[in-house]
Amino acid sequence: MTFSRRFLLDAGIRASIALPVWMQVGLARAAGRLPRTAPISQGAEAELRSRRLVVIDPGHGGRDPGCIGAGSLYEKDIALATAWDLRHALERGGYDVMMTRSSDVFIPLPARVDFAENHHANMMVSIHANSVAPNTTVRGASVFTFSNDPSDPLAAEIARDENSVERISNRSFQGVSPQVARILFSLMKHSTKVESLSLQRNFVDSLSRNVDMLPNPARHATFAVLQSSAIPSVLVETAFLSNPQDEAALRTNEFRLRLAASMKSAVDAWFLARRHAIANL
Numbered sequence: 001m002t003f004s005r006r007f008l009l010d011a012g013i014r015a016s017i018a019l020p021v022w023m024q025v026g027l028a029r030a031a032g033r034l035p036r037t038a039p040i041s042q043g044a045e046a047e048l049r050s051r052r053l054v055v056i057d058p059g060h061g062g063r064d065p066g067c068i069g070a071g072s073l074y075e076k077d078i079a080l081a082t083a084w085d086l087r088h089a090l091e092r093g094g095y096d097v098m099m100t101r102s103s104d105v106f107i108p109l110p111a112r113v114d115f116a117e118n119h120h121a122n123m124m125v126s127i128h129a130n131s132v133a134p135n136t137t138v139r140g141a142s143v144f145t146f147s148n149d150p151s152d153p154l155a156a157e158i159a160r161d162e163n164s165v166e167r168i169s170n171r172s173f174q175g176v177s178p179q180v181a182r183i184l185f186s187l188m189k190h191s192t193k194v195e196s197l198s199l200q201r202n203f204v205d206s207l208s209r210n211v212d213m214l215p216n217p218a219r220h221a222t223f224a225v226l227q228s229s230a231i232p233s234v235l236v237e238t239a240f241l242s243n244p245q246d247e248a249a250l251r252t253n254e255f256r257l258r259l260a261a262s263m264k265s266a267v268d269a270w271f272l273a274r275r276h277a278i279a280n281l
């Protein structure tokens with residue numbers, strides 16, 4: 001889908017009162033290099049530069065243990081421990097951090113996505129550990145982004161989009177016609193996908209330097225928790241609980257702190273790239 005620069009400018013200006021800041025930036029990007037006057041206000045730029053909210057989503061919890069290691073380590077417990085390590089690393093780096101859960105409770109997947117969207121997070125990082133038992137040799141970290149299964153019926157995807165546009169429109173696209181809201185939604189979805197892929201690259205680069213990786217560590221799947229149309233999201237499979245070495249490593253503070261430091265570096269790199277992009281608008 002392509003739009004004229006004039007159209008995007010008009011839509012952006014009409015919607016800019018209601019649109020979140022990053023969306024204004026996305027519109028400006030989509031319309032080409034715009035003069036500094038519109039549609040991004042200086043206040044909005046300042047907000048975007050200063051506000052850095054990361055939502056961490058520790059996988060599973062409560063009645064859902066996730067996978068269970070040969071040595072009886074529960075995924076829900078190790079995901080939460082790793083999430084706390086990442087939270088501390090990010091907070092020391094000056095980030096605002098919120099967690100979808102901070103204790104052993106069950107949170108439905110859609111509620112996790114809602115949580116990140118309602119708080120207008122800059123990104124969501126979901127933390128997991130996987131298992132391919134009985135194969136105990138597969139090990140290493142991998143990073144997932146969302147992708148629709150190509151075999152999905154088209155109707156299902158359209159229905160999902162329709163539901164999402166309704167949900168997001170109520171929050172972000174007030175003051176514009178449903179037609180314009182739909183176009184803005186489409187732009188936003190595209191921009192979120194691009195940002196998720198760049199986040200995935202940052203995570204794979206940084207983790208590869210510090211921990212063992214699964215072959216082809218940048219992967220895509222239909223994870224429900226990655227389905228936000230508004231928040232760039234990645235899911236990190238930190239290691240395999242079905243591999244005894246990985247399970248033993250996950251139990252150690254040293255390994256989890258190495259994971260946390262690597263993920264924090266990836267977050268740094270992503271925000272740095274965004275700041276450069278805004279400076280060049």
Ligand SMILES: [Zn+2]
Pocket residue numbers: 059060066067075128129130
């Ligand atoms: Zn999991």
